[in-house]
Amino acid sequence: MLDTELINRTLSTALTTGGDFAEVFVEDKRSSSAVLDDGRVEELTSGRDRGAGIRVVVGDTTGFAHTADLSEEGLAGAARAAAAAARGGGGGVREVNVSAIDVPRGTPVRIPPEEVAKATKVGLLTLANEAARGSGSAITQVSARYGDSRRRILVANSDGLLAEDDQIRTLFSVSCVATGDTGLQTGRESAGRTVGFELFDETDVEEMARRAAERALTKLNARPAPSGAIPVVVGPGGGGVLFHEACGHGLEADLVAKSASVFAGRVGEKVAADCVTLIDDGTMAGEWGHFAIDDEGRPAGNNILIKDGVLTDYMWDYLRARKEGRVGSGNGRRQSYQHLPMVRMTNTYISNGTEDPAAIVADTESGIYVAQLGGGQVNTATGDFVFGMTEAYLIENGEITDPIREGNLIGNGPEVLTRIDALGNDFAMGSPGMCGKDGQGVPVGDGTPTLRVESLTVGGTAT
Amino acid sequence: MSELLELATRVAGWAKDGEQVEAFVVHERETEVRAYEGEIESLSSAESQGIGVRVVVDGKQGYAYAGTLDEDALGETLTEARDNAAFAESDEFNGVAEPDGVSPSVLELFDERLALFSTDDKVALAIELERATRAADPRISGIESAEYIDTIYESAVATSTGIASVTRETGCYVSAYALAEENGETQTGFGFSLGRHPGELNVSAAAADAAERATRLLGAVKPSTARLTVVLDPWVTAQLLSIIGHTLTGEAVLKGRSLFADRMGEEVAMSSITLLDNATNPDAFTASMVDGEGLATRATTLISDGVLQGFLHNSYSGRRSGTASTGSGVRGGFKGAPGVGAQALVLSPGTRTQTELISDIDDGFLVQEVTGLHSGVNPVSGDFSTGAEGLRIRNGEIAEPIREVTIASTLQRLLQDVQGIGNDLEWLPMSAAGVSLVVADVTMSGG
Numbered sequence: 001m002l003d004t005e006l007i008n009r010t011l012s013t014a015l016t017t018g019g020d021f022a023e024v025f026v027e028d029k030r031s032s033s034a035v036l037d038d039g040r041v042e043e044l045t046s047g048r049d050r051g052a053g054i055r056v057v058v059g060d061t062t063g064f065a066h067t068a069d070l071s072e073e074g075l076a077g078a079a080r081a082a083a084a085a086a087r088g089g090g091g092g093v094r095e096v097n098v099s100a101i102d103v104p105r106g107t108p109v110r111i112p113p114e115e116v117a118k119a120t121k122v123g124l125l126t127l128a129n130e131a132a133r134g135s136g137s138a139i140t141q142v143s144a145r146y147g148d149s150r151r152r153i154l155v156a157n158s159d160g161l162l163a164e165d166d167q168i169r170t171l172f173s174v175s176c177v178a179t180g181d182t183g184l185q186t187g188r189e190s191a192g193r194t195v196g197f198e199l200f201d202e203t204d205v206e207e208m209a210r211r212a213a214e215r216a217l218t219k220l221n222a223r224p225a226p227s228g229a230i231p232v233v234v235g236p237g238g239g240g241v242l243f244h245e246a247c248g249h250g251l252e253a254d255l256v257a258k259s260a261s262v263f264a265g266r267v268g269e270k271v272a273a274d275c276v277t278l279i280d281d282g283t284m285a286g287e288w289g290h291f292a293i294d295d296e297g298r299p300a301g302n303n304i305l306i307k308d309g310v311l312t313d314y315m316w317d318y319l320r321a322r323k324e325g326r327v328g329s330g331n332g333r334r335q336s337y338q339h340l341p342m343v344r345m346t347n348t349y350i351s352n353g354t355e356d357p358a359a360i361v362a363d364t365e366s367g368i369y370v371a372q373l374g375g376g377q378v379n380t381a382t383g384d385f386v387f388g389m390t391e392a393y394l395i396e397n398g399e400i401t402d403p404i405r406e407g408n409l410i411g412n413g414p415e416v417l418t419r420i421d422a423l424g425n426d427f428a429m430g431s432p433g434m435c436g437k438d439g440q441g442v443p444v445g446d447g448t449p450t451l452r453v454e455s456l457t458v459g460g461t462a463t
Numbered sequence: 464m465s466e467l468l469e470l471a472t473r474v475a476g477w478a479k480d481g482e483q484v485e486a487f488v489v490h491e492r493e494t495e496v497r498a499y500e501g502e503i504e505s506l507s508s509a510e511s512q513g514i515g516v517r518v519v520v521d522g523k524q525g526y527a528y529a530g531t532l533d534e535d536a537l538g539e540t541l542t543e544a545r546d547n548a549a550f551a552e553s554d555e556f557n558g559v560a561e562p563d564g565v566s567p568s569v570l571e572l573f574d575e576r577l578a579l580f581s582t583d584d585k586v587a588l589a590i591e592l593e594r595a596t597r598a599a600d601p602r603i604s605g606i607e608s609a610e611y612i613d614t615i616y617e618s619a620v621a622t623s624t625g626i627a628s629v630t631r632e633t634g635c636y637v638s639a640y641a642l643a644e645e646n647g648e649t650q651t652g653f654g655f656s657l658g659r660h661p662g663e664l665n666v667s668a669a670a671a672d673a674a675e676r677a678t679r680l681l682g683a684v685k686p687s688t689a690r691l692t693v694v695l696d697p698w699v700t701a702q703l704l705s706i707i708g709h710t711l712t713g714e715a716v717l718k719g720r721s722l723f724a725d726r727m728g729e730e731v732a733m734s735s736i737t738l739l740d741n742a743t744n745p746d747a748f749t750a751s752m753v754d755g756e757g758l759a760t761r762a763t764t765l766i767s768d769g770v771l772q773g774f775l776h777n778s779y780s781g782r783r784s785g786t787a788s789t790g791s792g793v794r795g796g797f798k799g800a801p802g803v804g805a806q807a808l809v810l811s812p813g814t815r816t817q818t819e820l821i822s823d824i825d826d827g828f829l830v831q832e833v834t835g836l837h838s839g840v841n842p843v844s845g846d847f848s849t850g851a852e853g854l855r856i857r858n859g860e861i862a863e864p865i866r867e868v869t870i871a872s873t874l875q876r877l878l879q880d881v882q883g884i885g886n887d888l889e890w891l892p893m894s895a896a897g898v899s900l901v902v903a904d905v906t907m908s909g910g
Contacts, residue, residue: 377838
């Protein structure tokens with residue numbers, strides 16, 4: 001993407017004010033999307049964003065600047081701006097010589113989305129619309145969205161690192177509205193992977209549309225959700241969001257370093273039930289949170305965070321790992337070249353358990369069964385977190401019964417982790433997610449088998 | 464003519480016969496300083512620009528963008544938008560905005576003093592904010608973030624139908640997120656201050672707010688489930704209004720996604736509720752003279768004395784509804800076509816302070832912060848359930864702090880259950896103003 005000599009000169013310029021470390025991050029991202037809503041293909045959008053972000057570190061201070069101008073002058077200007085922001089004591093000329101590192105690659109993309117005709121992409125939307133509307137006359141509105149992106153990145157730094165990646169993602173989602181005597185209800189389904197158009201070899205958009213429609217129709221008969229602390233069974237795949245919020249963010253080394261995490265200082269301690277082994281794995285080829293290198297040029301890692309209930313490690317970015325004199329974990333990510341990287345999750349999952357999922361439900365006298373989750377939020381300093389349920393049912397006498405209305409569940413991470421009292425043998429990855437932290441969004445994946453939390457507070461209205 | 468408007472007008476002028484073209488051009492300069500332990504943690508200086516082009520031909524719409532204003536990119540973006548339009552389906556109401564004769568209110572949204580403020584002074588503000596927050600209370604144990612952010616923003620919209628408008632504004636804020644600790648328990652709280660230029664920022668007030676919000680939650684307990692009256696802090700009310708704003712857009716109504724679709728002229732809220740969207744109010748953080756399609760912003764009454772009076776429209780939803788745009792075309796940057804949305808929602812305030820409102824409540828909950836608005840609130844069905852923390856109200860007075868609970872109702876019921884509105888109207892860094900709001904009969908779910 002950039003000539004090696006130009007990279008070396010830019011890094012040298014960035015170090016002229018005495019920086020300890022300098023980095024150039026170059027990104028060229030092309031995106032395209034198509035939206036069907038209200039019965040017709042409403043709009044296609046496509047675009048390109050290209051530029052470089054340069055950071056300079058002196059001690060604990062980081063200077064950062066970015067530019068959309070990738071010429072020698074443009075890069076030098078950004079390098080000087082970043083250097084001015086991070087002024088050290090020294091100065092003078094420091095030569096930098098970067099060389100490419102060897103990066104293990106996942107499966108190559110088979111069908112680059114840019115080579116697929118727009119008419120073919122639009123055709124998927126129409127299929128989904130018809131399938132959803134065919135699911136019942138109570139389906140009164142359908143929207144479907146197709147999106148793909150190709151993100152080429154290059155990272156080079158004054159430690160001599162040079163690495164490149166080419167990340168292709170494809171996403172499809174369907175949302176339905178059902179109308180009944182009780183008002184409106186919604187249902188959504190999405191599929192997204194770090195692959196090309198071959199996503200649709202394994203993903204049947206009509207089937208997805210019918211599931212989204214079914215979800216909205218089911219909720220027309222939903223009862224108000226219970227309120228108060230009760231047993232909660234989460235279906236396969238969905239529970240990943242729970243761990244993402246209950247402990248994932250709290251294991252990010254930047255928050256730990258500021259004591260803004262309830263998990264700070266707890267490595268080696270028992271933090272979860274014995275059955276819990278939590279892994280963050282950026283190497284899972286094809287998964288939504290996968291990449292070959294992170295946005296600081298480190299190869300993706302397979303990192304065990306909790307092993308049999310014991311906290312084994314945090315997630316790290318390159319700079320914090322460098323400062324601690326340890327190996328990074330490949331968790332330094334950023335939304336775009338206009339942002340500084342920070343510690344982020346990739347694909348976060350709980351290893352498979354041993355129990356029969358049907359038996360877990362049958363063993364639950366009274367509680368709720370959450371079939372689909374809808375995102376969440378955590379305060380890492382207190383550990384309190386919420387996550388939404390977008391498809392859930394009552395469990396009465398060991399059986400799944402009536403659907404319940406949407407709402408949040410709330411718990412405290414360290415407490416909830418110790419209250420996981422059943423783990424199924426039906427591991428599945430969940431829906432593609434966008435994780436937000438400090439205003440930056442990055443794609444993340446998650447997964448779990450069926451699991452039960454002995455007690456969680458359900459935020460309904462029924463008492 | 465400004466450089467950006469000249470550029471937008473030139474691109475719009477490339478429209479062929481029978482084709483409408485809209486060009487939206489942005490240039491933004493941003494500085495962000497984060498302080499930590501008395502030093503600069505990071506200092507970012509950013510300059511970004513981009514163009515978004517919308518093409519409508521035979522009722523079909525296409526959009527394309529580029530994160531650069533290079534001459535080559537302009538033509539390529541227009542060509543790509545044209546190509547995209549060819550694959551969309553036709554809608555007779557599609558089209559860019561047309562001049563409607565409404566003159567924009569003249570607002571002072573750009574303050575030269577921001578551009579003249581030195582980087583060193585910005586750094587000093589961030590460091591002072593961090594210091595003042597730590598010093599505000601001995602129980603403040605750390606700072607998760609203390610930052611100064613400013614932006615100098617300019618954009619232009621031009622269309623082949625004759626729209627040509629420019630937006631120029633400055634804005635800055637300081638915000639602190641504090642950690643308080645006592646007896647091994649940690650709580651958090653934030654504080655901020657906003658302005659058009661740094662002279663308007665009140666660093667000590669932001670620091671004091673962050674410290675107070677964090678320390679007053681120390682010792683918080685998880686109560687048992689109850690149905691009670693809640694007092695929403697202005698910050699929480701503003702977030703609730705933003706969600707209600709979504710349900711009052713012409714787009715949600717036309718597409719059958721609004722719970723208020725068939726209720727025009729009906730009582731949808733307590734009679735004390737009058738809700739306006741008014742981006743022409745210069746006090747609003749999100750004030751603007753023109754909307755995302757280049758039309759003048761204007762005040763729109765949505766609910767008057769509890770009765771639903773109107774919806775928000777951009778030019779598409781206005782045409783399709785047989786009415787006109789209310790100047791409510793909103794954009795989330797240059798990477799997408801304008802949608803419809805509220806820009807500066809405001810409730811008519813009441814006459815009593817928050818303390819006076821609380822004095823009437825025997826058993827209640829002052830909600831200081833809510834979480835999970837995106838996961839537990841469905842603006843289509845109206846289901847409302849969020850995580851909450853704050854202070855218990857007993858016998859008209861503030862009592863113990865509360866944590867790890869949810870509050871739940873429906874949007875429909877919340878509006879009907881409003882018992883009081885404070886006089887503490889405050890513009891916040893979002894598209895709504897906050898004010899204390901008393902709502903009866905809310906379920907607080909706890910242990």
